[in-house]
Amino acid sequence: MTCIKFTELLLFLLLKQVSSQEPETVLRENGTSIVMGYCFGADYIVVYRSAPDGEQLLGNSSKKNLPNTPPADLQGRILMNEDENLLGMHIIGLTELDSGIYRRECWQNHTVAKNHTEQLFVCKEEISPEEIHTNNEGGTEIRCNSASVGLEGNFVRWYQELHPDYKSTLLLDSSVSLEPVIKEMQGFVEARENGALLVLHKTVLQNFPQYYCVVLKGKTCLSFQNIYLPDRSESKEVFASKGERVVLNCTGNGEHLQWETPLGQINSSSPRNNQMYISAGREPASFSLIIPVISDKHSGTYSCIAPLFEIEYSLFLCPQNTLLKKVASKGENVSLECSPGLDNHKRVQWYRSVQQETYEIIGDTNDESVIIPNDLKGRVKLSDSGLLTISGLDIKDERMYKCVVINEFVDNLNTEDYNDEDMNEDDFSDEEHSNDIARCHLKQDVFLNISNTGFTKKDLGVKPYEPSNVTGHAVAGGLLGLLVVVVIVIVIVKKKPCATNRNKDNEQSSERDRGCTDKLKQSGEDENEHFLG
Structure with a gap:
């Protein structure tokens, strides 16, 4: 295994060295245009083209007061970018004859700061x-x-x-x-x-x-x-309150994966520091970053960097909130409220848990393009005020839901404007945290409990017995007659020992007689109830 990894590393370094020694290959279609690179922050740019008798000067941006005189085949097709911070040379209306090797020089302080060569292929x-x-x-x-x-x-x-x-x-x-x-x-x-x-x-x-x-x-x-390979890079926002546990998901080859965090770098070879760690998830290629207890220090940007993609998380701290519970029955509709009286500057997002500490977005008042999970399509509706309605509830809908109220215009907001009773002095412990509070106005967790009262025999797979009217009456009458006979027999059997006892002992008090009678009565009722049950 070590030998394989070493070979891969050696191959990577060798390819990198070779690529730095060759001209860059550039491909263009006939009739299009090309920019011969850019010089960032340079004083001027000079561009040449290789020819059989040596290099031909195509343009020099330092000669601002003198006209450039490119070769005859390029006259009228060369444009110089005059932006002093972004110098470049354009060739428009490319033809097959423009294929060749070009070189640009970026000059700064009378010295060539960068020299770049590329080979252009103009294809049909x-x-x-x-x-x-x-x-x-x-x-x-x-x-x-x-x-x-x-x-x-x-x-x-x-x-x-x-x-x-x-x-x-x-x-x-x-x-x-x-x-x-x-x-x-x-x-x-x-x-x-x-x-x-x-x-x-x-x-x-x-x-x-x-x-x-x-x-x-x-x-x-x-x-x-x-x-x-398609670009898998993406960016996400994460909202959490102090003291919570947060999981930032990332999937890739752990041998070439690393996390950039506000508290330093973490990778698969050193997967832990004193406040967070990388933990392999249920999938073999999952390398999630675990933050066991969120504090002020954890606010900021987290990037999972792999060779083929990058996922960036922006972690914002929200005011503390209490857990709410909502009970509904299967088949019913339920509405989950986030916060009443929101103004037009507030944006509401709803999430639901998919596994422990992992959530997926199911609604956004400012983004209609949010992809609704397949099992919720046609069953979920989000109003402009942030009210989330789920119809036709199923037992699988029983889980944790989370709504976040976001301030869209953070730059125009001041934390002094917030008087939310859920906030306290700890919420504004430093300037960075105050900016988070300005971004996250409110976070509310709601646990939706699906009551079993909504279940029927049909739900449980039991087919109900439906007798005809005649049969039903006959069966009911027969059962009632049998019930009366059984009760009479039980009473006689229970009463006989008590009568015998009274003959043997005539000096028993009337209280004992009443107790025996009550016992017989209760026994009959218990047997009756047991039979009916």
């Missing part, structure tokens, strides 16, 4: 991009979908982008070999169908989530296509 056609779907092992197969693939004289080149530089480098050239350009990648990349299909190992895919296939005939670019 751009094929629609396609997403990559991985298999159970984390690898994948990608195919170049151009109609030009396989035609006589055509060949395929594959390029890949290395994060975080986003620089395209050559992976494979089928006109030379079906093996990867870098020998160390053999075993991680396999070419099939004369280079039209690539089989990628998960190690390569984790470091290179974007690929380009280019179909060429000689030096002419016929087509290119972008094939990429």
Whole structure:
């Protein structure tokens, strides 16, 4: 295992070194435009193009008072960006003849601060991009979908982008070999169908989530296509009160995953500090960040960073609240109220628990695009005032619900305006926490209990007996007659011992006689009740 990890690390470093030595490959469709990079904060930019007799000057932004005189084929098609903080050169109306190697220099304080070279391919056609779907092992197969693939004289080149530089480098050239350009990648990349299909190992895919296939005939670019892993990056807001436990979910390869938190960095190799820790969840690839007890120090931004995605959580502290309970019966409708008298500057979100300390959003007064869980579709309604109504209740609806009242315009709010009786001096212990309170006006937890009184025999799977009228009356009459006979027999049997006792002892008091009579009466009633039950 250690040997494999070392090989993966070595491969990653080697690929990074190779990519930094090659010109960046840039692909454009005929008729489009390109920006020859940008120089950030530089004094001026100078751009050249390679030619058989040396480099040709295309533009120099330092000569503001002198006209640029590019080569004849580019005259009228070059534009210079005049923004002093963002210098760049545009070429519009690209043609196949514009393919070639270009170099830009960013000058600052009379010195070249950055020198960048790129190779431009202007192709006849751009094929629609396609997403990559991985298999159970984390690898994948990608195919170049151009109609030009396989035609006589055509060949395929594959390029890949290395994060975080986003620089395209050559992976494979089928006109030379079906093996990867870098020998160390053999075993991680396999070419099939004369280079039209690539089989990628998960190690390569984790470091290179974007690929380009280019179909060429000689030096002419016929087509290119972008094939990429979808961007799984997302951002979420989390609202919690002091003393609560919070779970921030993240799923990925734990070997290359880390958490950036307000209290420092945590990763899978050192998964714990004094206030939080990483805990593997129910799924093998789940690496949730656990904050056992929320305090003022935990407010801020949390980022789960992996090679192929990033999830950012913004954690806000809310005023303390008490747990409310709501009872309803199965099949009924129930309305959960968040807070009465909300003004137009308030936004209400509703969540429900899906597992311990994990919630999913089910409604937002300011966002109609919220995806409603499948089991709630058509059964949940959220009013503008934040009232959540769930219809046709099921036993599965019994769980914890949480509403959050959010101030939309935090910058215009002052914590002095808040007089909520649930707040106290501890809620405003520092400036950072006060900003959280300004963002989170209220958080309310509601536990919905589904009462069993709503269940029927039909719900329990019991088919009720429905006799006909004649049979029903006959059965009822027979049962009543049998009941009378049984009661009479019980009374006679119980009464006989008591009468015998009275003959043997004539000196018993009248209280004893009444006790015996009461006992006989109660016995008959008990037997009657038992029979009916």
